[in-house]
Amino acid sequence: MASFLIIDDHPLFREALGNAVRLALPEARILEAMSIEDALHTLSAEQGVDLALLDLSLPDATGFSGFLRLREAYPRLPVAIVSSEEDQRVVGEALALGAAGYLPKSTSKRELARSIEGVLSGSVSVPKDFVAAPQRGRADASKALEVKLRELTPQQLRVLDLLRRGYPNRQIAQELQLAESTVKAHITEILRKLGLFSRNKAIVEIGKMDLPGPRSRLNARLDRGRAS
Numbered sequence: 001m002a003s004f005l006i007i008d009d010h011p012l013f014r015e016a017l018g019n020a021v022r023l024a025l026p027e028a029r030i031l032e033a034m035s036i037e038d039a040l041h042t043l044s045a046e047q048g049v050d051l052a053l054l055d056l057s058l059p060d061a062t063g064f065s066g067f068l069r070l071r072e073a074y075p076r077l078p079v080a081i082v083s084s085e086e087d088q089r090v091v092g093e094a095l096a097l098g099a100a101g102y103l104p105k106s107t108s109k110r111e112l113a114r115s116i117e118g119v120l121s122g123s124v125s126v127p128k129d130f131v132a133a134p135q136r137g138r139a140d141a142s143k144a145l146e147v148k149l150r151e152l153t154p155q156q157l158r159v160l161d162l163l164r165r166g167y168p169n170r171q172i173a174q175e176l177q178l179a180e181s182t183v184k185a186h187i188t189e190i191l192r193k194l195g196l197f198s199r200n201k202a203i204v205e206i207g208k209m210d211l212p213g214p215r216s217r218l219n220a221r222l223d224r225g226r227a228s
Contacts, residue, residue, distance in 0.1 A: 068166025
């Protein structure tokens, strides 16, 4: 019996998505969460969740931050995004970050059911009109970004490291003992120096890079926190 975790703060859509799941798998076990914190608590208490269906717009998440927190805590859990945002760039960023699928909320219940079946079988489900961006020049762009990373201050690198881990501004401020307004100012300056238009873009582009500079003590403290 397959188990699903639906993460959405709107009861009506949780119900609609649950109906789509049952259309695909009538005997499915369905768990629900209204926030990322709620989802993490549920996942720590429940074993054997096969697929999480995540709305990007949650009270305690911005952009892909909630998705990244789930992936960091449960890297083997497939997470498919179900969102009202249908911009192709957002879809591409979600797939680049490792989403198991991207399902628009405008999709019919029957189409959602087919997409969910596909994701469970190992396919990556995308909107019908999605066209992957060309990868030409990707290596050159990555090299240029690596050069720009050297322009960041040590504190900006610490903020960027936590940003790409999926931490929202409030938690970045707590970890680095900064005011939240200072974190926002750092992120604005980071994006300006790197020539990126959004924090989501920064997460995608920086996600797999090694950041320069001394961050070992911060990482060690974070690791100790997770272990405890």
